[in-house]
Amino acid sequence: MSLQALIGNFALILFILLIVTGVVWCFDRFTLAPKRRLNAEAILRDFDAKSHPDSGERARLEADLLRQPAWVEYTGSFFPVIALVFILRSFLFEPFKIPSGSMLPTLFVGDFILVNKFTYGIRLPILDKKIISMNEPQRGDVMVFKYPKDPSQNYIKRIVGIPGDLVVYKDKKLTVNGVQSEYEGMPDFLHEGSQLSYSKQLNEKTPALTHRILNDEDRSPAVYMFGEADFPFADQCTYDADGVSCKVPQGHYFMMGDNRDNSQDSRYWGFVPDQNVVGKAFFIWMNFSDIKRIGSFQ
Structure with a gap:
């Protein structure tokens, strides 16, 4: 190491x-x-x-x-x-800080979140080997995991596909196992910072839950790989000008950011194996720029 x-x-x-x-x-x-x-x-x-x-x-x-x-x-x-x-950090709850805007509008840069380490089972620290199985990750969960291409980094995204699912993201619409999500328009989302900008905001209703997402109308729905996909089980995915379709292999999960056009996720670097799971994010315990953000989230 x-x-x-x-x-x-x-x-x-x-x-x-x-x-x-x-x-x-x-x-x-x-x-x-x-x-x-x-x-x-x-x-x-x-x-x-x-x-x-x-x-x-x-x-x-x-x-x-x-x-x-x-x-x-x-x-x-x-x-x-x-x-x-x-003991607390290894088996119960672990704090993380959100470093990027890939999960907007659910999670903001600077949010300090808590991750439930035991809801998906008890794992040995360091080895990350599951010794007690409990609940399985579900579609719609916001999950922290070790980045498959560099396990020393922790990523956070939303589960959109569990083992065996057929995930299709075409024309910026999500379909899982033939059931397309429903979309409801919302007021545009204001990005605050040095340069103010707006993104199209939608309510995405899936069989699992309803949550908000962002779309960039100026971005193409195509997933540009700049070459062939080089992740494990890449042959389970097909890419075209409208988006991507993937069959999730056993023991893996398909992850996407809520900021759909500004998120490097499973569309680009592949599936997340179960051994990379860290836990389920469930609570914002601090944001020094906006304390009103403290609380639970979907």
């Missing part, structure tokens, strides 16, 4: 810190601390035998004798905190 990949793998860094601080904490608790206690008791017995009346001096002496070495204090003392963070 390269240094850059290691730095990008926060879970691995946290695990290494957990091991290091845990070893120091255990070594101090079960080896060094008992030795300090025995040494302190011997010195204090000698101190008491001399009948010193100053109890404050005795207390200071005892505290000095039992004090942890600096290297233990500044290493092992972090173990309980790191252990708690590791």
Whole structure:
């Protein structure tokens, strides 16, 4: 693993810190601390035998004798905190920050979200091996996953196709297993920033749920690959001037961003294997630019 990949793998860094601080904490608790206690008791017995009346001096002496070495204090003392963070982050909830606008209008750049790590099953940290199966990812879920072309990066998109589905996205309309989504016009979406712009906003109604999407009317519906598709199971997809059609292989998912014409997703880099699943995004816990965004989302 390269240094850059290691730095990008926060879970691995946290695990290494957990091991290091845990070893120091255990070594101090079960080896060094008992030795300090025995040494302190011997010195204090000698101190008491001399009948010193100053109890404050005795207390200071005892505290000095039992004090942890600096290297233990500044290493092992972090173990309980790191252990708690590791358990919460690995098995329950993990925070992420939205880096791009590919999920507009559902998620904004700068949204801090929480991801449910256990709803799709319990996985071993670092190895990402599922050990307990629970719910399966469903169409319409907003899911965080490891980017298939670079697993050190986390991506977030919406599931539009589950194993066995035939996903067709033609003329900017989504059809899954022969059922086309229904679309309802909404007021244009305003992109705030250095240059104000608008996008066409629609309600996309699928059998799973209704949510908002964006379309860029100036963009062609064609998916430009600039060559042949080079992802696993690429032979399950066909491309033409109207869009793309893909049969989702077993153990994989077809992902798309809600900002349909401004999202690099499964149309371009292929299917997401089950072992790349991180969890289901469900809550915005902070956006420092707009605290009104705090809350759940579809």
